[in-house]
Amino acid sequence: MxxxxxxxxxxxxxxxxxxxxxxxxxxxxxxxxxxxxxxxxxxxxxxxxxxxxxxxxxxxxxxxxxxxxxxxxxxxxxxxxxxxxxxxxxxxxxxxxxxxxxxxxxxxxxxxxxxxxxxxxxxxxxxxxxxxPPVALTAYACLDWLPPPSASQRKVIVRGASGGTGTWVVQLAKVAYDCHVTAICSGKNADFVKSLGADEVIDYTSQDITSTLLSTRAATQPYDLLVDCVGGTDLIPSYPQLLHPKGAYVTIVGDKTDVNTAGGPLTYLTNPRQIYRYLKGYLLGPRYACIALYKSSHLDQVVSLAERGEVKxxxxxxxxxxxxxxxxxxxxxxxxxxxxxxxxxxxxxx
Known part of the structure; x- marks a missing residue:
């Protein structure tokens, strides 16, 4: 050549x-x-x-x-x-x-x-x-925050489940980590997200996310991981109630809502409250983190899963x-x- x-x-x-x-x-x-x-x-x-x-x-x-x-x-x-x-x-x-x-x-x-x-x-x-690459590797980085497996199936919430990173969090949580997945997206994307493996879907256009999650939490075990692919602070007040102490709230955006400004760990500097949440979660739980981490070995895992027809x-x-x-x-x-x-x-x- x-x-x-x-x-x-x-x-x-x-x-x-x-x-x-x-x-x-x-x-x-x-x-x-x-x-x-x-x-x-x-x-x-x-x-x-x-x-x-x-x-x-x-x-x-x-x-x-x-x-x-x-x-x-x-x-x-x-x-x-x-x-x-x-x-x-x-x-x-x-x-x-x-x-x-x-x-x-x-x-x-x-x-x-x-x-x-x-x-x-x-x-x-x-x-x-x-x-x-960026969305699948970010999804793996989010799922790294799952607590160790226990006798019961781990439960994951994915906010923004129909977006780039969200679709990979849903798929990998099911096929790579055997989790129960509750997806948050619009009603028009509900069937699509279910086709990726979501067990339950909350339509944020017609349901109150917090009250729906809290009612499910009251009826069953606490959630293990909440992955926020949207950003903002809508679920911040309720995540300590939704997650058990060893669980984690992980955001790939941070508190910001402006799509034109940098997200991820840089928001620790622009929103110091995130530092407080991180330290409090580290000491008392549930954990909190704003992440952007890439591991090249995970691309090989994506290829293996795709070749077996387990992800798309x-x-x-x-x-x-x-x-x-x-x-x-x-x-x-x-x-x-x-x-x-x-x-x-x-x-x-x-």
Missing amino acids: EYPKTNKALRFSSIGGPLALIEKEVPLLPAYELLVKVHAASINPCDIQLWRSGLVGVVPGDKGMGRDYSGTVVAVGSNVKGWKVGDEAFGLLLSPLKFAQGTFSEYINVNPASNPITKKPGCFTHEQAASI AVVQEVIEGAFDEREGWKKAVEYMESGRARGKVVLKIP
Whole structure:
């Protein structure tokens, strides 16, 4: 396979500035990296948050968009083991130095030792594989907070169960952890969430979430884990009553509700009450945490589950013409700005 000479990518040069299509020469491949031809990249809330955040301001020059991808290996560094040209792969760019790249790009450099990456199975299309890394790995990070198994089946609540991360929490809680799952979503998504394995569904458009959960809690055992994929403080007053002392309330967003500002552990700094909850939960229970953690080994577990038909990747829409300002990237920006892109909208790269 011929080594490419140039690379096209969508980039921005100022915080929240306009995206531009930039073409640059492809440099020589470092010994510890792979060069991957990107076929698809998903759009996530973190994309717009980084785009409009001072966090990326420390990176000089233009900055790339997109963190996850699926593609084909076109070159292998001399010190990289276990990969060959032609391998199909999907993964996530985590290194801060890679903000200068982004996956809305024809080609990306990936260091497999420091960034989650695995070989794409045949049961996933590139579009499906590109939708997986951040949401599935975040789901695993949430489920790490489950208390140890006991004689009774563990019970999990998933708020935002039809979103990108929520769909993976529901599936993994069932097939990987054998939990009873109560999903919170709109009524129009109830059947979809049940098809993923949810045992019960609470329609937040017609039911009061807190009173419904508390009535179920009164009739049965306490819940073991509450995973909040929405954010805000709606369930904060009631979670100590819903969970037993060894249980945990885990949020991937924090107290914030603005989709344009960074979520995850950074909200400990902007909402100090979260620090108090974390410390109180650590000492007295139930535990509280705002998380964003990725373990590359979990991508291999996702592949194994998918090959057995136990989980599926859900893609809401594929946007064609990524490098067409009038269509592709204009639509991608609209999705990011609206907050509707939650790991299930995929940008197809030429």
